[in-house]
Amino acid sequence: MYPENFRYTKEHEWVSVEGETGTVGITDHAQAELGDIVYVDLPKVGAHIEQGKSLGSVESVKAVSDIYSPVSGEVVAINTDLADHPEKLNTDPHGDAWLVKIKLGNPGEVQNLMTSADYLSYVGAEK
């Protein structure tokens, strides 16, 4: 369910690191809690993002929620496909529906995040 090569936040985002770049998305648990997602607001390419700060928001039929960045750095790509197909966040949150790619400013930060096993027990404990 939760890929082992990803790292996870308490706010239900994931990051997958390859070289100097981290791909960021929201977790399957997050999409299930949000319900049908209807709109995604992403930062511009080139924006500087800090770990734990908002990098955008997702809007579902229930609520608008901030996305908190799992890592710091510069946004090098955003998933423009989501503008027309926000529903992909409900069907493939760990794959096709990634949100942004960030050039890591501080690769060590990833160590502060949860492993998939930690995250699984975290969402199990959370109501």
Place this chain on the structure above:
Amino acid sequence: MIDKVTPHITQNEPLLFERSSPGKKAYQLPELDVPEVDAAEALGAENVRAEIAGFPEVSEVEAIRHFTRLSTWNFAIDYGMYPLGSCTMKYNPRINEQAARTEGLAWAHPYQPEALAQGCLEVMATLEAALAEITGMDAVTLQPAAGAHGELTGILLIRALLEKRGNPRKKILIPDSAHGTNPATAAIAGYAIENIKSSETGVLDVAALEQIVNEDVAALMVTNPNTLGVFENNIAHAAEILHGKGAMLYMDGANMNALVGIARPGDFGVDVMHLNLHKTFSTPHGGGGPGAGPVAVKKVLEPFLPAPRLKKSGKRWAWDYRRKHSIGRVKAFYGNFGVLIRALAYILAHGGPGLRNATMDAVLNAVYIRKRLEAYFDLPYQSPNMHEVVFSDDRQAAKGVRTGDFAKRLIDYGFHPYTVSFPLIVHGAMMIEPTETEGKREIDQFIDAMISIAKEVETDPQLVKTAPHLTRASRVDETTAARKPILRWKPA
């Protein structure tokens, strides 16, 4: 297939544009009794049009039926209980309407000379004084048109004061149980927002507050009682912490229905707050507006209030426009005057003891609902509640039935739904606020409906998941409507 006449209750109604047929009209002008002027000549041909494209053309009876039918599709407090938590949907007494229709008030013109508007000015001055007394504050502006508008006005007052002191500061602190308008207000006023997590008992975590408050913090925005309906019993301590660092305490007055006549925010350290006259003071609310969101302040903020201010010179009321520290107007003229009259009528009709009784009944009703329903629903925060109670759908979610399904099934039982999925700190929130309006029989009917639905969840969850069954339309596709909206006003 023939076009059948359907019984009224299930009748569907097309758009007025779809009813249009060229040449129909619902007016007849009298014969011209002055010399005719050529409009093109008088105004210039480019300013004259022969027709308004796409404008609906219908007869008088068609227009009347259209809007009358639509009006009956609505739910209103005059039809039944409206337990929408956080909204205080109380009954609007008819005495308020009578007062607002008093000829001299209803027909007053905002440009009427002050000498001929003394009655209107006295209505406003009396209301300002009454609200100041109820809140324990020093001065009140009646200009803001609604709650969120009052919030923005209040935070702009704080910014003006802090700017005058030399530093407007950077941040506003907001608990995670807050109304969404609070962070929106802070952002529009140019502040960064920092969230504070609620404690395990659902109130402000004062230890956490003490850690966060520094010279960057302009204010804490807090709702009291909070959105769980729980009184913030550490509020005076929180005020001390803020004041110690030169920050202010803003109170969102959305839940004043639990405090009027019992406790005064001015006495527990609040510097500035707004009131929703359309909630607490029984003026029409929700679609029927307009509302009013007066702001009450302590003396230190008074110089910054929106201009003009009422002042008495001799025996007469006058507007004082020369207010050099004022943040300026926040609304044309003097606020939504018709709403102000209704609120004053409500306050005067009740008097102090009456307002206090209303508050106690509002709390009693909510506590009664809690006691009768807590055997059937999960209650995530056990602290004593005041005017509203927040359950969670945890027990029913096991059967796949969520708070929104419950709300839709309530419609079949003849009640307006409670507030769904708010506050966000409660998973699957069911937020119920009966107000003092309802008597025991109505409340028992509501409780019985909730219990009956809880039993349906056990025996036939599908019945609840597909509700409502007794309405003209059942579930609409909200998701597609939001993802692929088709916005138009003309017939397709």
